[in-house]
Amino acid sequence: MATGSISVTESPVVLYALRRADDALILGHRLSEWCGHGPMLEEDMALANTGLDLIGQARELYTYAAKVEGAGHDEDKLAYLRDVLQYRNLLLVEQPNGDFAKTIARQFFYSAFADPYWRAMMQSRDETFAAIAAKSEKESAYHLRHTSEWMIRLGDGTAESHRRAQEAVDDLWAFTGELFHKDESDAGLIASGAVIDPETIRARWTETVSAVLDEAQLKKPASDWMQKGGRTGSHSEHLGHLLSEMQTLQRSYPGATW
Amino acid sequence: MVNRAGTRDLRQAAWDAAAEVVDPEIPVLTIADLGVLRDVIVTDAGVEVAITPTYSGCPAMNMIALEIELALERQGIRNPKVKTVLSPAWTTDWMSEEGRRKLKDYGIAPPIAGSGRRALFGDQRVSCPQCGSADTEVLSEFGSTSCKALWRCRSCREPFDYFKCH
Numbered sequence: 001m002a003t004g005s006i007s008v009t010e011s012p013v014v015l016y017a018l019r020r021a022d023d024a025l026i027l028g029h030r031l032s033e034w035c036g037h038g039p040m041l042e043e044d045m046a047l048a049n050t051g052l053d054l055i056g057q058a059r060e061l062y063t064y065a066a067k068v069e070g071a072g073h074d075e076d077k078l079a080y081l082r083d084v085l086q087y088r089n090l091l092l093v094e095q096p097n098g099d100f101a102k103t104i105a106r107q108f109f110y111s112a113f114a115d116p117y118w119r120a121m122m123q124s125r126d127e128t129f130a131a132i133a134a135k136s137e138k139e140s141a142y143h144l145r146h147t148s149e150w151m152i153r154l155g156d157g158t159a160e161s162h163r164r165a166q167e168a169v170d171d172l173w174a175f176t177g178e179l180f181h182k183d184e185s186d187a188g189l190i191a192s193g194a195v196i197d198p199e200t201i202r203a204r205w206t207e208t209v210s211a212v213l214d215e216a217q218l219k220k221p222a223s224d225w226m227q228k229g230g231r232t233g234s235h236s237e238h239l240g241h242l243l244s245e246m247q248t249l250q251r252s253y254p255g256a257t258w
Numbered sequence: 259m260v261n262r263a264g265t266r267d268l269r270q271a272a273w274d275a276a277a278e279v280v281d282p283e284i285p286v287l288t289i290a291d292l293g294v295l296r297d298v299i300v301t302d303a304g305v306e307v308a309i310t311p312t313y314s315g316c317p318a319m320n321m322i323a324l325e326i327e328l329a330l331e332r333q334g335i336r337n338p339k340v341k342t343v344l345s346p347a348w349t350t351d352w353m354s355e356e357g358r359r360k361l362k363d364y365g366i367a368p369p370i371a372g373s374g375r376r377a378l379f380g381d382q383r384v385s386c387p388q389c390g391s392a393d394t395e396v397l398s399e400f401g402s403t404s405c406k407a408l409w410r411c412r413s414c415r416e417p418f419d420y421f422k423c424h
Contacts (some may be wrong), residue, residue, distance in 0.1 A: 028315075042398035042408070049400040056315025061343065138347070146399050219263050228377035237415050 003254035006073060006081045012185045013126070015067045015088065016195060017077070019231055021061035022089035025079055026239070027110060028054030029246055030097055039100050046146060050107065053139040060132045061249035080250035084233075084240045092175035094239040099167065101154050101161065108147035109213040111210040113179045114140040116201040125193040148212045155216025166218050177226025179205070265300045272305045272338070273298045275329040281303060282321045283403045286364040297345055306332060306339040310348045312315070313404040318356025350424045362387045366410065371382040377382060384420050386411035396420075 008014065031051030038044025046164070062075035092110060097103045118140050121133035154165040180198040189195040213220050229235065249256055276298065278288035287310065289295040297308040307326050311319050323340040330338040351367035355363075356367040361386035367387045385392050398408040406419045 043402070044359060045398060045402070048401040049404055050316035052317070052404055053313060056311070056313060060314060064276070110295070127345065134347035135311070138362060142399070142422075 003251055004082065005083045005086065006077055008071045008073065008078070008082065008086065009069055009071060011068065012154060012189050013194070014065050015185050015204075015239065016098055016189055017065035017068070019088040020130075021065060021078070022060045022087050023110075024054040024061065024108075025045075025058035026089045026242065027088070027093035027107070028052070028058060029242060031093075031103070033097055034103065036188075043100070050143050052148070053143070054135075056065050057132065057136045059137070060135075063147070064132070066127045066204070076250070080247045082214060084235055084243055086233060087230075087235065087243070088233065089230050089237060089239075090178050091227060092172065092178065092237055094230070094242060095172060095175065096238055098171075099164055100165040102168040102171065104150045104154065105144065105165065108151050108212070109172060109176050109179070109209070111140055111144040111147050113146040113201070113205050115208075116204045117198070120196045123193075124195060125190075126195070128193065135201050135208075144208070149207075150215045151218070153213050155213070155218040162217065163211065165216065169213065169218055170221055171225070173221040174225060174227045177224075178230060181228065181231045183231070243247050269298050269401065271333055272300070272307065272335055273328055275333045275335070276307050277407070279322060279325045279329055279358070282318050282325075282367065282404075284361070284364070286360045287357055288419075289326075289376045291354050291357030291360065293348060293354070293357075294322065295337045304337055304339065305335050306341055307339050308343045310343050312348050316404050318403075332422065365418060366406070367418060367420040369421045384409055386414060386416070387418055388416050391412040 008017065008018070028051040031047045031054065034044065035046040035051075036044065038047055058073050062078045066075060066078060090110075092106060095102075095106055115137070118133045118137035122128040122130055122137060124133060151165065155159040156162070157165075172184045175250070180202055182198055187193065190197045210220060273295075276295055277288055278337050279295075281287045281289065282302050289391060292312070294309050294311050295307070301303075301306065304329045307330070309319070309322060309326070319342065323342075328339050353369065361368045363376050367384050370382065370384060382396070383392055384394050386394050386409075389411060391411055393412040394409050395412060396407060396411050397417065401408045401419055405422055405424070407422050408417060409420045410417045419421065
């Protein structure tokens, strides 16, 4: 018997936590798809470890969203029992893994944001967000360093690795604008100091990305047209496929546990 | 209702029992050595043990929580609760000197405080836990668990785990 989706009341804090939780879960799930398929053993472990950090962050954020909503949901229900239109993650993180260069570029663009983002969020007036940020910041710093090094190795490597890295940057570029998304739901939280205004870290993101791409001999795409939609539930076709695989067990056997 | 002295004895007994629980991935280290054990709270409702994760996704946490419950039950403390606290965030600085020594004896290089987190291709200096040589190199930034990286000694040629500074 298949089980239906839950309905979530998205107050500003709940929506804010869900958006970040969905980013971390979907990106973590994407990385888990590499498990056993990495280009070498060390990278197989690195991708799985990074995925594990992200899924850990997602669990804390979902748990907080469920607590604030107070409707009897928990981290598992929020992850497994919302359908694609209810997911609030960035389009960037749901993009398919592609080749190793694409996975690294996707992680690099995300981590270049996540690292200064979590560091800034450690000053949040919301003590749960501040606590989650303090853990996530350390992990994000490691992810950013690891993926920056790989961007440079690939971009400044062989003709083939350079071609693939540039293709990955070009393909993903239009999804990076959404990293700085904010809307009316966030306005009150920004005003009260519970969350940061993403514009305050835009310069830092641009600086990190420019410096690494330069060193990697990669070109920053000229177009500044950006695709949006994930934050409001308008996703690419890829997310539905990901969710159908990730949720199949809980949908088919509701409440199944180990 | 327990009196003050009773509360103190109970808290100490619970702490001592919990402090014996080891990390399932690094069985020479107890959760007290690691700094994962944060607090024991005794109330009328019972005993609650507070632990903090090393990494957000550390899969050992569930196992550690279960082991704590079992350890307390064995001391006759009924229905203990284990709660996870996130703040303040765990840091390798909390690892005891005893813990660092045990780690090294076990063949894992202990974390080095202040090692650079952001420098690309950064030069960290980690001594080989086997032969003590400082002539070592990183093989993989990520190792067999979230908290470790894989290194190799250029002197004795042995690979070894390094407990990442965090």
